[in-house]
Every structure is written in C-alpha cells, then in structure tokens.
Amino acid sequence: QVRLQESGPGLVKPSQTLSLTCTVSGGSISSGSYYWSWIRQPAGKGLEWIGRIYTRGSTNYNPSLKSRVTISVDTSKNQFSLKLSSVTAADTAVYYCARVPDVFSDWFDPWGQGTLVTVSS
Amino acid sequence: DIQMTQSPSSLSASVGDRVTITCRASQTISSYLNWYQQKPGKAPKLLIYAASNLQSGVPSRFSGSGSGTDFTLTISSLQPEDFATYYCQQSYIPVTFGQGTKLEIK
Numbered sequence: 001q002v003r004l005q006e007s008g009p010g011l012v013k014p015s016q017t018l019s020l021t022c023t024v025s026g027g028s029i030s031s032g033s034y035y036w037s038w039i040r041q042p043a044g045k046g047l048e049w050i051g052r053i054y055t056r057g058s059t060n061y062n063p064s065l066k067s068r069v070t071i072s073v074d075t076s077k078n079q080f081s082l083k084l085s086s087v088t089a090a091d092t093a094v095y096y097c098a099r100v101p102d103v104f105s106d107w108f109d110p111w112g113q114g115t116l117v118t119v120s121s
Numbered sequence: 122d123i124q125m126t127q128s129p130s131s132l133s134a135s136v137g138d139r140v141t142i143t144c145r146a147s148q149t150i151s152s153y154l155n156w157y158q159q160k161p162g163k164a165p166k167l168l169i170y171a172a173s174n175l176q177s178g179v180p181s182r183f184s185g186s187g188s189g190t191d192f193t194l195t196i197s198s199l200q201p202e203d204f205a206t207y208y209c210q211q212s213y214i215p216v217t218f219g220q221g222t223k224l225e226i227k
Contacts, residue, residue, distance in 0.1 A: 049216040111164035
C-alpha cells in the first residue's frame with residue numbers, strides 16, 4: 001500500500017522560497033506510470049491544484065503559479081519536491097502531495113496527511 | 122480554466138436521509154469528474170472517479186452520475202461518519218475543484 005508523507009519547514013519568511021518534500025513509501029516512485037501532484041488548501045478554504053510531475057520528469061503547473069513553481073523528482077530517494085518562490089501571506093496553506101493513478105484522467109489517491117506552511121516574518 | 126460550481130454550499134440532513142450534491146462545470150468535461158470527502162484536519166479521500174466509479178473500499182451507499190457539464194453525488198442513507206465536506210474535481214489541466222459542500226447534522 002503506497003503512502004505519502006510531506007515534510008519541510010512550517011514557517012517561511014515573505015519573499016523567500018518554500019520548499020517541501022513528499023516521501024513515497026510502500027512502492028517505488030518510478031514503477032508504473034503515475035503523475036505525482038501537489039495541492040494546497042488555505043485555512044477554511046477550498047483546494048487549489050499546484051502542479052504535477054510524471055515519473056519520467058515532465059511537468060505541468062497551474063498557470064496562476066507557474067512563474068514561481070518548480071516540481072522535481074528524485075527517484076533514488078523515492079521523493080518528489082515542491083519549490084515555490086517569492087512567497088507572500090497568500091501562500092499560507094496546508095500543502096498536500098498526492099498520486100495520480102491514471103495518467104489519462106487525473107484523480108488523486110492516495111494523499112499525504114498534509115503539512116501546514118505559514119508565511120510570516 | 123474550467124470553473125466548477127457545487128450546490129448547495131451547505132446542507133443539513135439527518136442520519137438515514139438520502140442526500141444529493143450537484144456539481145456543474147463551466148464547459149463540457151465528458152466524464153472527467155471526481156468526488157472527495159474531507160473531514161476536519163484530514164486530507165481529502167477519493168470516493169468516486171470518472172463520474173460514476175466507486176473507489177475501492179468506499180461504501181456502496183455513495184454513488185455518482187452525470188456527464189458533460191452536470192454531475193451528482195448521492196448518499197443513499199446517511200451514516201454518522203458521512204458528515205463532512207465534499208468536493209468535486211475536474212481532470213483537465215489545470216485541474217480545478219468545486220468550492221465544497223459542507224454536510225452537517227440536522
């Protein structure tokens with residue numbers, strides 16, 4: 001059973017870069033054909049898709065964040081990562097990583113438990 | 122981007138009730154529509170994928186239907202553990218979610 005776990009700093013200063021890692025356990029990140037995604041949720045609000053990376057490295061990003069987002073994969077560590085630059089208070093949210101089991105039809109399962117990132121000086 | 126609109130935004134119901142939540146897309150999305158349940162402090166959980174396919178392990182009282190622009194999630198007989206927030210999500214890039222429907226106990 002595949003499990004995902006987010007990790008990274010819980011507090012980031014404005015204008016700095018938010019960096020998170022998602023560790024995949026219970027299976028190899030490079031086995032099968034999957035996308036691996038990041039999604040975020042501000043407190044009390046809805047879900048926003050950030051982007052995805054294919055096992056072999058191709059990426060897609062939300063146009064609203066594209067200029068600030070980089071998603072990468074490290075197959076040797078069974079991890080994929082998110083970098084979001086020039087953060088502001090509006091980037092404060094719970095960040096989730098998730099697997100996309102079907103490359104032809106994005107749905108998300110499973111999800112990590114989520115990690116809260118606060119942007120504040 | 123494709124906009125997803127759920128209705129209602131909130132709903133009060135009782136255990137045993139039949140409940141329907143609707144989701145409308147701003148343009149046709151075929152059957153590329155998924156449903157999630159989220160409880161406070163927890164990650165969303167996939168319930169239905171590709172409009173009508175029940176995810177493994179999800180109780181059969183949950184069902185989904187629709188295609189094109191209009192979709193529904195139905196809970197046939199509400200159980201206490203079903204009180205949560207429900208989100209629809211369309212699969213075209215960029216992926217977008219509905220604003221959520223909060224299901225509360227009456």
